[in-house]
Amino acid sequence: MPEMPSLARIDADLLHGLMEKVSEFGSTGDGGVDRPVLTDAHKAARDWFRSELTARGYTVLVDAIGNLFGRIDLAGPDAPLVMIGSHLDSQPRGGRFDGAYGVMAALAAIESFRKGGGTPRCNYVIADWMNEEGARFQPSLLGSSVFAGLVDLDWALARRDRDGKSVGEELVRTGYKGTDPAPRPDLYLEIHIEGDARMETAGARIAPFLRHWGALKVRIEVTGEQNHTGPTPMEDRKDAVLGAAHIIAEIRRLADIAEDTLYTSVARVDISPNSPNIVPGKAVLFCELRAPEPAMLEWSEASLRAALPELAAKAATRAEIVSIDRRPAGKFDPRLARLTERVADDFGLPRMQLDTIGGHDAVAVNAILPSLVFAVPSVGGVIHRNDEYTSPEDLAAGGDVLTDMVRRIDRAGGDLDLALGANA
Numbered sequence: 001m002p003e004m005p006s007l008a009r010i011d012a013d014l015l016h017g018l019m020e021k022v023s024e025f026g027s028t029g030d031g032g033v034d035r036p037v038l039t040d041a042h043k044a045a046r047d048w049f050r051s052e053l054t055a056r057g058y059t060v061l062v063d064a065i066g067n068l069f070g071r072i073d074l075a076g077p078d079a080p081l082v083m084i085g086s087h088l089d090s091q092p093r094g095g096r097f098d099g100a101y102g103v104m105a106a107l108a109a110i111e112s113f114r115k116g117g118g119t120p121r122c123n124y125v126i127a128d129w130m131n132e133e134g135a136r137f138q139p140s141l142l143g144s145s146v147f148a149g150l151v152d153l154d155w156a157l158a159r160r161d162r163d164g165k166s167v168g169e170e171l172v173r174t175g176y177k178g179t180d181p182a183p184r185p186d187l188y189l190e191i192h193i194e195g196d197a198r199m200e201t202a203g204a205r206i207a208p209f210l211r212h213w214g215a216l217k218v219r220i221e222v223t224g225e226q227n228h229t230g231p232t233p234m235e236d237r238k239d240a241v242l243g244a245a246h247i248i249a250e251i252r253r254l255a256d257i258a259e260d261t262l263y264t265s266v267a268r269v270d271i272s273p274n275s276p277n278i279v280p281g282k283a284v285l286f287c288e289l290r291a292p293e294p295a296m297l298e299w300s301e302a303s304l305r306a307a308l309p310e311l312a313a314k315a316a317t318r319a320e321i322v323s324i325d326r327r328p329a330g331k332f333d334p335r336l337a338r339l340t341e342r343v344a345d346d347f348g349l350p351r352m353q354l355d356t357i358g359g360h361d362a363v364a365v366n367a368i369l370p371s372l373v374f375a376v377p378s379v380g381g382v383i384h385r386n387d388e389y390t391s392p393e394d395l396a397a398g399g400d401v402l403t404d405m406v407r408r409i410d411r412a413g414g415d416l417d418l419a420l421g422a423n424a
Contacts (some may be wrong), residue, residue, distance in 0.1 A: 008407040010399030011112045016392055018104040023096040031387025033096045037089035037131040038170035045088045062178025065156055066130035067185055068172045074120035080414025083185035085127030087361060091135050095388025097193045103128050105191050109403040121413040125183045129361040136161045139217050139325035144361035147182050148368045186414050188371040190362040191398050193390050197381030204352040205397050206344040208337040208374040214297050214329035218287040224317040226281030226355040237279050241271060243317035244283040250307050251287055256302050262300055263290040263357060270373045290357055292329055300376040322329055335416040337371035343404045351398055
């Protein structure tokens with residue numbers, strides 16, 4: 001290969017402008033966004049982004065699960081296809097960088113690479129995955145999981161929110177029930193904010209995720225008996241929320257007594273009928289068990305199952321696990337991780353290696369093709385909150401690394417081993 005040209009940088013002004021614009025959709029006025037999947041705010045953001053892609057010469061594709069793709073062929077029909085992306089949906093009252101940064105950086109990086117001259121050897125596609133967050137419809141990573149063949153399309157379309165609306169119905173309502181075949185790339189890149197303070201503490205500015213933790217998303221129904229909170233004798237009450245409370249405490253205890261690393265949570269409880277004057281007849285718990293090792297997830301599931309009958313009985317209730325969504329632990333492509341580190345070094349950016357505990361669409365895509373997520377720091381480690389913040393300088397630094405990775409991968413014709421060559 002000929003001698004390496006100067007490092008490719010992202011157009012920081014373009015990236016900043018895109019980030020400012022996308023943050024308007026669902027803005028909460030306090031720095032955050034409220035843009036859950038397939039809401040009007042999410043539709044507005046996608047409509048705007050779709051128009052940006054079209055104006056810049058990308059072919060817009062929408063598949064049957066509502067994933068939005070912008071494809072641009074720069075090197076002919078038989079060239080390798082590089083996919084870069086993330087998601088535009090947010091958590092309720094979430095942050096404006098989570099997900100959106102990855103999509104905006106993808107567009108800015110490809111546009112910056114296009115302006116760099118030379119003859120491209122790869123084609124490119126930007127992905128805006130549907131329902132990464134899993135806030136409105138469960139499970140998370142829904143669009144990318146259908147793309148990767150990990151879940152069935154019809155099953156995914158049938159998922160319903162609290163109001164009984166299905167994914168399929170809301171895709172039609174928002175205009176994102178597509179019919180286009182999804183692109184089939186040769187590799188996938190995603191950039192994200194960290195969501196922890198480890199990078200900030202270490203002074204690192206770039207961090208490839210080497211592994212993704214496994215997770216169990218467990219839904220538990222606790223059934224009691226609806227009754228009046230006034231005259232019903234205490235000894236006669238079958239309080240579903242009290243039964244749920246015992247289970248919630250046990251799920252936290254599992255993390256405390258685990259011999260290895262285990263993170264647990266119960267972050268949503270749906271109570272029926274949810275009236276202050278009624279002993280609740282049902283409570284549905286949305287539980288998460290996360291660990292880097294399969295054995296720990298197996299232990300936590302078995303321990304929870306064994307404890308449920310006695311915990312529920314403390315409140316004269318019954319408890320049943322009604323569903324478990326399983327996400328296995330795994331490793332991202334080590335060549336992409338090394339390439340990230342090499343580019344960071346060439347830019348003089350301090351770096352470190354991390355695992356990702358939270359899910360990303362790259363976790364699903366990684367099941368079928370070489371994939372990687374790498375991170376830039378989030379101030380204070382804040383994520384999923386209105387004050388989530390990453391400085392423009394760190395956003396641009398991550399964008400520089402992404403852009404030069406694109407250049408090196410393109411120069412190698414999509415061959416990751418060749419891209420790692422000394423002159424790549």
